[in-house]
Amino acid sequence: MGDHESSWAWRLARSELEISLPRRWAHCQGVARAxxxxxxxxxxDSELLVMSAILHDIGYAPRLAATGFHPLDGARFLRDEFHADDRLVRLVANHTFALLEAEERGLREQLETEFPVPREQALLDALTYCDITTTPDGEPTTAEDRIEEVVVRYGPDTLVGRFIRRATPDILAAVARVESEMQSQPR
Known part of the structure; x- marks a missing residue:
């Protein structure tokens, strides 16, 4: 991943997550590999996809967690502190159907207003695919197993448990679109 464009993203994600949240850092690295x-x-846009993958969970960093909703906190940090590309910021803000979780948290209007869902559905699907097929430890998994892991880890009746169960049909549809696109590409 030594690309000039993405090296700042890797350095930033490492500096914010490696020490304070090593498991989250492992997950982000796995999502970026995927x-x-x-x-x-x-x-x-492979560079944009990889950059959004390494940065997608940066909002979990303790010093950035203003609202406690990592897509919004991470996107605001990237926008305000780094003046990051709008496409990158919007991918981070909207990864893995964040609007549905924002709704559960009473933050949907803020997220939609500040960071509208990107028009590039294929990139958003690809980021969701990479996130949902990577374990918390950064290893490959299936979307179904990852969804089940989230429900078990957080509990089915928690805010995150409700969100992930509600988002499951959309997540699986995004995964199916990505898999279909991969199968249609010439080898």
Whole structure:
């Protein structure tokens, strides 16, 4: 991943997550590895996909957690502190159907207003695919197993448990779209 464009993203994610949240850092690295592999198979902005993958959970960093909702906190940090590209910020803000979780938290209007869902559905699907097929420890998994892991870890009746169960059909549809696109690409 030594690309010039993404090196700042890797340094930033490492500096915010490696010490304070090592498991989250492992997950982000795994999502970025998945994004790099996926980008090689898809016709997409591979640099943007990998950068959004390494940064997607930066909002969990303790010093950035203003609202406690990591997509919003991370996107605000990237926008306000780094003046990051709008496409990157909007991918981070909206990864893995964040609007549905924002709704559960009473933050949907803020998220939608500040960071509208990107028009690039294929990139958003790809980021969701990489996130939902990577374990908390950064290892590959299936979307179904990852969803079940989230429900068990947080509990089915918690805010996150309710969100992930509600988002499951959308998440699985995004995964199916990405898998279909991978199968349609020439080898």
């Amino acid at each position: 994004a790099s592999a996926l980008a090689a198979q898809l016709d997409c």
